[in-house]
Amino acid sequence: MAGPPPLIDIRKLCVGFRGRAGAMLPVLHEVDLTVCRGESIGIVGESGSGKSTLALAAMGYLKHGLQKISGDVIYDGAEMFARRPAELARIRGGQLGLIPQNSGQALTPTMRIGTQIREALHLHCALPEGEHATRARDLLAQVRLPDPESILRRYPHELSGGQQQRVAIAMALAGEPDALLLDEPTTGLDVTTQAHILDLLRDLAQSRNMAMVYVSHDLGVIARVCDRVQVLYAGETVLEGPTRAVLHDPAHPYARGLLASIPRLGEKTLPRALDGRPPGPGEPREGCTFAPRCALATEDCRAATPPMLAGGADQMSRCLYPERVNEITGDQAGTQPHGCPEDSPCALDLAGLSIRYDRPGLFERLRGAARPPATVDGIDLHLRQGETIGLVGESGSGKSTILKAISGLLPPASGQITLGDGTALPLTVESRRPDQLRRIQMIFQNPDDSLNPRQSVAEILAQPLRLYFGLTDSALRARTVELLDTVRLGAPYLDRRPGQLSGGEKQRVAVARAFAAGPEIVLCDEITSALDVSVQAAVLDLLNELKAAHKTAFVFVSHDLTVVRALSDRVAVLYQGRICEFGPAAVVYGSPSHPYTSVLLNAVLTPDPDHAPRLMADDVTELAPPAHGCPFQRRCPVKCGTICDTDTPPAQQAGDGHVIRCHIPLAELRAKQTG
Amino acid sequence: MLALIIRRLALGLVTVWLVSVIIFLGVEALPGDACTAILERDAHGEALAKCREVMGLNTPALTRYLDWSGGILTGDFGLSANGQERIAELVGYRLRNSLLLAAGALGVGIPLAIFLGVIAGLWRDRWPDILFSTGAIFAMTIPEFVAATILILIFAIWLGWVPAIVLTPADAPPLEFFPEFILASTVLTMLMIAHVMRMVRASMIEVMAGDYVQMATLKGVPYWRIVFRHALPNALLPAINVIALTVAWLLGGVVVVEVVFNYPGLGRLLVDAISDRDLPVVQAITMIVAITYVGVNLVADILSLALNPRLRSHQERGA
Numbered sequence: 004m005a006g007p008p009p010l011i012d013i014r015k016l017c018v019g020f021r022g023r024a025g026a027m028l029p030v031l032h033e034v035d036l037t038v039c040r041g042e043s044i045g046i047v048g049e050s051g052s053g054k055s056t057l058a059l060a061a062m063g064y065l066k067h068g069l070q071k072i073s074g075d076v077i078y079d080g081a082e083m084f085a086r087r088p089a090e091l092a093r094i095r096g097g098q099l100g101l102i103p104q105n106s107g108q109a110l111t112p113t114m115r116i117g118t119q120i121r122e123a124l125h126l127h128c129a130l131p132e133g134e135h136a137t138r139a140r141d142l143l144a145q146v147r148l149p150d151p152e153s154i155l156r157r158y159p160h161e162l163s164g165g166q167q168q169r170v171a172i173a174m175a176l177a178g179e180p181d182a183l184l185l186d187e188p189t190t191g192l193d194v195t196t197q198a199h200i201l202d203l204l205r206d207l208a209q210s211r212n213m214a215m216v217y218v219s220h221d222l223g224v225i226a227r228v229c230d231r232v233q234v235l236y237a238g239e240t241v242l243e244g245p246t247r248a249v250l251h252d253p254a255h256p257y258a259r260g261l262l263a264s265i266p267r268l269g270e271k272t273l274p275r276a277l278d279g280r281p282p283g284p285g286e287p288r289e290g291c292t293f294a295p296r297c298a299l300a301t302e303d304c305r306a307a308t309p310p311m312l313a314g315g316a317d318q319m320s321r322c323l324y325p326e327r328v329n330e331i332t333g334d335q336a337g338t339q340p341h342g343c344p345e346d347s348p349c350a351l352d353l354a355g356l357s358i359r360y361d362r363p364g365l366f367e368r369l370r371g372a373a374r375p376p377a378t379v380d381g382i383d384l385h386l387r388q389g390e391t392i393g394l395v396g397e398s399g400s401g402k403s404t405i406l407k408a409i410s411g412l413l414p415p416a417s418g419q420i421t422l423g424d425g426t427a428l429p430l431t432v433e434s435r436r437p438d439q440l441r442r443i444q445m446i447f448q449n450p451d452d453s454l455n456p457r458q459s460v461a462e463i464l465a466q467p468l469r470l471y472f473g474l475t476d477s478a479l480r481a482r483t484v485e486l487l488d489t490v491r492l493g494a495p496y497l498d499r500r501p502g503q504l505s506g507g508e509k510q511r512v513a514v515a516r517a518f519a520a521g522p523e524i525v526l527c528d529e530i531t532s533a534l535d536v537s538v539q540a541a542v543l544d545l546l547n548e549l550k551a552a553h554k555t556a557f558v559f560v561s562h563d564l565t566v567v568r569a570l571s572d573r574v575a576v577l578y579q580g581r582i583c584e585f586g587p588a589a590v591v592y593g594s595p596s597h598p599y600t601s602v603l604l605n606a607v608l609t610p611d612p613d614h615a616p617r618l619m620a621d622d623v624t625e626l627a628p629p630a631h632g633c634p635f636q637r638r639c640p641v642k643c644g645t646i647c648d649t650d651t652p653p654a655q656q657a658g659d660g661h662v663i664r665c666h667i668p669l670a671e672l673r674a675k676q677t678g
Numbered sequence: 679m680l681a682l683i684i685r686r687l688a689l690g691l692v693t694v695w696l697v698s699v700i701i702f703l704g705v706e707a708l709p710g711d712a713c714t715a716i717l718e719r720d721a722h723g724e725a726l727a728k729c730r731e732v733m734g735l736n737t738p739a740l741t742r743y744l745d746w747s748g749g750i751l752t753g754d755f756g757l758s759a760n761g762q763e764r765i766a767e768l769v770g771y772r773l774r775n776s777l778l779l780a781a782g783a784l785g786v787g788i789p790l791a792i793f794l795g796v797i798a799g800l801w802r803d804r805w806p807d808i809l810f811s812t813g814a815i816f817a818m819t820i821p822e823f824v825a826a827t828i829l830i831l832i833f834a835i836w837l838g839w840v841p842a843i844v845l846t847p848a849d850a851p852p853l854e855f856f857p858e859f860i861l862a863s864t865v866l867t868m869l870m871i872a873h874v875m876r877m878v879r880a881s882m883i884e885v886m887a888g889d890y891v892q893m894a895t896l897k898g899v900p901y902w903r904i905v906f907r908h909a910l911p912n913a914l915l916p917a918i919n920v921i922a923l924t925v926a927w928l929l930g931g932v933v934v935v936e937v938v939f940n941y942p943g944l945g946r947l948l949v950d951a952i953s954d955r956d957l958p959v960v961q962a963i964t965m966i967v968a969i970t971y972v973g974v975n976l977v978a979d980i981l982s983l984a985l986n987p988r989l990r991s992h993q994e995r996g997a
Contacts, residue, residue, distance in 0.1 A: 059896070062896055064892075064896055066892075088900075088901070089900075091898075092898040092899070092900055093898060094898070095895070095896050095898040096896065096897035101893070101897070103892075103893050108889040109892070109893035110893070111893075111907075111908045111912070112890070112912060112986075112988055113911040113986070113987060114908070122897075122899065122907075123898075126897070126899060158987040160987070160988045171893075174897065178897075178898070
């Protein structure tokens with residue numbers, strides 16, 4: 004390759020850790036990575052693919068326990084792992100900046116933001132110390148943080164997730180870096196915040212001619228910021244090429260499968276799951292590592308590891324048949340989500356639900372101080388049997404709070420929860436009868452927290468069966484196996500403990516536990532957000548089947564609009580604990596009419612470099628809903644006047660049970676959408 | 679934050695009051711009273727009645743409780759049963775001596791424990807860690823009277839640097855019982871160091887594996903600066919409460935060590951008072967120990983609020 008030498012040049016890097024038996028278990032297999040000045044490269048892969056390890060290795064850093072086995076990591080002409088500590092300290096945070104995954108945890112909690120930024124300046128900035136305070140303010144302004152002066156005085160926990168991420172970016176910029184390494188920098192942020200941060204990073208990279216190595220599991224994010232993509236699978240590069248080519252016409256079956264497993268806004272079908280799982284570190288690998296999961300695999304594939312071959316459109320693919328990859332998708336269309344007939348009987352009815360977290364103290368009550376507005380207010384929902392209602396909104400929108408209220412974990416301040424047969428449910432879990440408890444089950448976000456690590460799968464599933472149905476011995480065992488079969492795990496899993504299962508398997512066990520009770524209503528709280536996309540697709544598929552087979556009604560909470568779209572019959576869009584828009588999913592997503600829904604939908608990223616999100620509103624984090632008027636008044640891009648601040652918006656009926664709470668007349672809202 | 683401190687303070691006062699009630703009732707429930715203790719075998723008939731008359735033991739319990747607790751508020755613990763000395767005077771020097779002993783042990787022990795804990799945490803599972811950890815456990819498991827006896831054997835009998843037993847009166851200037859002071863605080867340091875050290879070690883290991891330490895490394899912060907600026911303040915947070923418990927234990931009078939070295943402190947006075955059935959003195963010492971416990975824990979609470987910005991503003995928001 005002509006031109007200047009690359010900035011970062013990683014050649015045949017092997018990294019591993021020593022297993023219990025003493026053998027070296029590799030997590031990276033001969034991975035190459037070259038980054039030139041001003042170039043931005045995406046590293047994509049699922050959890051365990053070694054993508055973060057690769058990015059950190061570029062800084063000459065390996066996590067505790069990992070060792071470099073062989074290969075070179077050349078930065079600026081010299082091997083990183085051979086440099087002295089002082090030299091490394093000069094490069095790290097200086098020429099090479101890191102933006103970590105979770106800035107909330109990556110900022111030292113006991114140091115003020117100002118101290119941490121000044122520390123970076125002190126270590127890496129050529130300016131005299133006296134000018135550091137001004138420089139720190141400039142940096143915060145550059146990352147578009149309002150009121151830098153007050154941010155400098157705050158502690159990390161006093162900032163929102165988006166603000167913390169911006170501070171981390173400012174800190175990396177303090178060293179005037181030539182290259183930024185970004186380790187999933189927007190994972191865990193709200194869609195609007197994510198879109199804003201990506202925008203900022205793109206601008207910064209362009210204006211400073213910085214190179215970027217962008218690690219992410221999210222192809223939508225990569226599509227926004229990267230020129231080239233490298234796909235890792237089980238510690239191996241399987242595909243490398245220009246972003247547009249890789250996303251539109253990938254020359255490797257894994258990339259193709261990954262793309263198909265991403266739920267999309269525009270599609271009415273469920274995303275397709277990739278069956279199987281990648282080999283773990285140290286597991287035997289003969290031939291192509293993806294062969295066991297690949298539809299194209301032949302005897303040649305299993306015989307020897309394929310070399311990197313040229314595929315279409317400037318891609319290099321570790322596949323013997325890159326030209327046949329696009330054959331895979333044509334024959335298997337995605338499954339249709341099971342709909343619910345409109346005349347289906349009622350399963351659950353919420354009327355005027357209002358939830359408060361604040362508990363006024365004796366002093367406040369005596370003083371008669373006005374209470375802050377309720378966290379969640381005015382929730383009316385009518386859930387039919389076999390129906391899925393999706394609740395979407397940014398963090399703090401009250402969607403999980405509503406689930407807690409339905410399940411009785413958090414008694415509402417007022418309102419009624421009625422079951423389909425007309426029984427009014429007591430508001431607290433303690434006062435509900437076992438049969439009432441059985442009918443409503445909940446699946447939690449993180450199976451690591453919701454499954455007892457000391458119980459085997461059999462014990463976990465036996466609990467509800469014994470409690471609600473009094474099953475014992477052989478009947479109990481038979482039912483347990485049957486449940487495992489429904490979630491496609493099977494009897495071999497009975498004696499395993501959660502620690503021996505993968506993330507997707509654990510979540511299946513959690514689903515099986517919920518269905519063990521034979522529930523009428525299942526509450527799902529962000530149940531796929533801790534999973535890889537390909538695994539998420541499988542769980543969505545499973546829920547879809549269960550819904551049809553058992554006529555179960557779901558309340559499905561997620562911050563991911565595409566996931567909600569894939570599964571829901573009807574959708575409620577929440578902002579600050581109030582429903583902004585409610586209606587059939589196709590209508591709400593098809594012609595978003597509430598300004599907040601438009602803001603959300605426009606910020607959604609798709610794995611397509613030609614599709615840019617539109618940023619319509621600032622990503623301000625609001626801590627409490629406004630006392631009067633429309634909940635969205637402070638961020639609304641089309642606010643129509645003081646009426647928004649004073650009056651609660653009317654519920655405008657748009658037909659088909661589609662309700663929009665906005666002061667702007669329907670016709671005008673629609674015109675704004677098309678215009 | 680002020681509101682929170684006031685709330686904790688009020689809670690502490692309630693605790694002290696409850697303790698005073700329990701102590702008073704406990705002594706009430708015992709068979710016999712101060713007069714039976716003073717008069718011993720003569721405790722019957724007229725002599726007993728007269729004594730009770732003089733000491734005001736015939737008044738109702740509530741009145742006596744109010745007198746007693748009112749006295750404590752003004753620093754007056756009443757008279758001892760034996761010898762009718764003023765308890766405040768009797769206790770005063772002993773308290774000073776015990777505080778000195780505690781200060782000596784803490785002044786050396788806490789910084790040493792933190793230092794060793796940090797080193798052991800940083801060199802986890804390597805020789806400094808193994809050496810310090812096993813050493814600390816060893817020191818902790820030796821009963822204090824054994825450790826004390828061994829020290830006396832070495833320094834008093836073999837080396838002859840210090841006298842084996844002091845007969846210094848409690849009100850002597852501290853320099854006169856300096857040798858015992860050194861030996862006793864060495865034993866106490868050995869006893870307490872393991873708890874604090876292991877706590878610091880564990881939280882140091884946790885903190886050093888944390889995201890912000892990795893971030894600081896990749897920001898190019900030199901190693902020792904990471905240890906002292908980024909890691910240590912966070913690692914100390916969980917250790918504060920262990921330190922507070924240790925301090926309270928030390929200030930509460932360390933009976934065995936004081937007795938073995940014949941050190942004129944509060945703990946030995948307590949043992950003497952119990953064997954003499956000097957109930958007013960026992961009551962007074964127990965109250966002092968209770969107040970110390972509450973006070974030290976209050977200080978620890980305030981300290982962790984001051985060191986932990988997360989706790990601080992969370993409480994502010996809650997208050």
